[in-house]
Amino acid sequence: MWGIVRQHRGYVGVRNTEPRGARFEILLPGEPTVAVSELPRAASAARSRGVVLLVEDDDAVRRVIRAALETRGYAVTEACNAEESRRALEGGLVPDLVVLDVVLPGTSGSAYFGELVASFPTVRCVFVSGYEEERTVAQYLGPRVAYLAKPFSFTDLHEAIGRTKDTMSDLWPLD
Numbered sequence: 001m002w003g004i005v006r007q008h009r010g011y012v013g014v015r016n017t018e019p020r021g022a023r024f025e026i027l028l029p030g031e032p033t034v035a036v037s038e039l040p041r042a043a044s045a046a047r048s049r050g051v052v053l054l055v056e057d058d059d060a061v062r063r064v065i066r067a068a069l070e071t072r073g074y075a076v077t078e079a080c081n082a083e084e085s086r087r088a089l090e091g092g093l094v095p096d097l098v099v100l101d102v103v104l105p106g107t108s109g110s111a112y113f114g115e116l117v118a119s120f121p122t123v124r125c126v127f128v129s130g131y132e133e134e135r136t137v138a139q140y141l142g143p144r145v146a147y148l149a150k151p152f153s154f155t156d157l158h159e160a161i162g163r164t165k166d167t168m169s170d171l172w173p174l175d
Contacts, residue, residue, distance in 0.1 A: 010026060010027055010067075011026075011027045011063065011064045011067050011068075012024060012025070012026055012027075013025040013026075013027065013064065013068075013153055013154055014151075015151070015152075015153040015156075023153070025153055025154055025155075027064075027067050027068065027071060027154065049072065049073040049074050050074055050075070050096035050097055051074075051075050051077070051093070051094065051095050051096050051097075052069055052074045052075065052076045052077070052095060052096065052097045052098070052099060053077055053078075053079065053085060053088065053089075053093060053095035053097070053098045053099070054066055054069070054076055054077070054078040054079070054098075054099045055078075055079045055080075055081070055082065055084075055085045055098065055099070055100045055101060055104065055109075055112070056078070056080070056099070056100075056101045056128070057080050057081055057101060057103075057104055057105055058101075059080070061150070062078050062080065065099060065128075065157065066078055068154040068157055068158075069099070069157075071154075072158060074097075077093055077095075080105075081104055081105045081106060082104055082106060082107045082112045082115075083106065085112070089119070094120070095116075095120065095123055096123070096124065097123070097124040097125070097126070097161065097164065098113070098116060098123055098124070098125045098126075099125075099126045099128060099157075100112065100113055100125055100126070100127055100128070101127075101128055101129065102127050102128065102129035102131070103129060103130075103131065109127055109129075110127075113125055113127070113145075122144075123144075124144045124145070124161075124164040124165075125144065125145045125146070125164065126145075126146045126147075126148055126157070126160045126161060126164060127145070127146070127147045127148065128147075128148045128149075128150055128152070129147070129148075129149060129150060130149075130150040130151075143164070144164050145164060146160040146161070146163040146164050147160075148160040
């Protein structure tokens with residue numbers, strides 16, 4: 001199964017559902033993918049539910065999160081660290097939502113989020129972490145900020161996005 005999924009540029013997610021066992025989610029692309037940076041900004045935004053800036057230093061995790069977001073119609077720009085993210089923002093990217101790893105090379109996710117909010121006061125954020133780091137981002141948690149512990153399923157990710165929805169526009173339906 002894994003080989004077939006990988007051949008089709010897909011991803012497999014797994015979630016422990018004790019005591020029942022494990023839940024596997026297979027994600028396959030529905031159409032050929034084009035890098036968001038290659039699409040004109042207007043065309044990308046017109047076809048999407050919103051613009052997401054994904055900042056995650058683990059390549060495999062970043063690919064899976066991006067695929068999960070794109071299958072739900074989000075336009076995703078990814079970065080492996082805060083510096084790469086800053087370059088995307090300097091290039092004109094205006095994110096509606098940031099999916100941000102709590103632990104980043106050279107800075108913390110919470111420190112970088114503070115920087116983002118200074119430039120984009122209404123930006124929404126889902127912090128993700130493989131460590132018990134929620135306490136480091138607790139000051140930001142609220143109607144537009146959620147925390148999600150790794151590992152998580154695609155459903156968990158979309159539910160976390162929903163928790164940022166309290167003051168969001170209709171760009172973020174969860175259907």
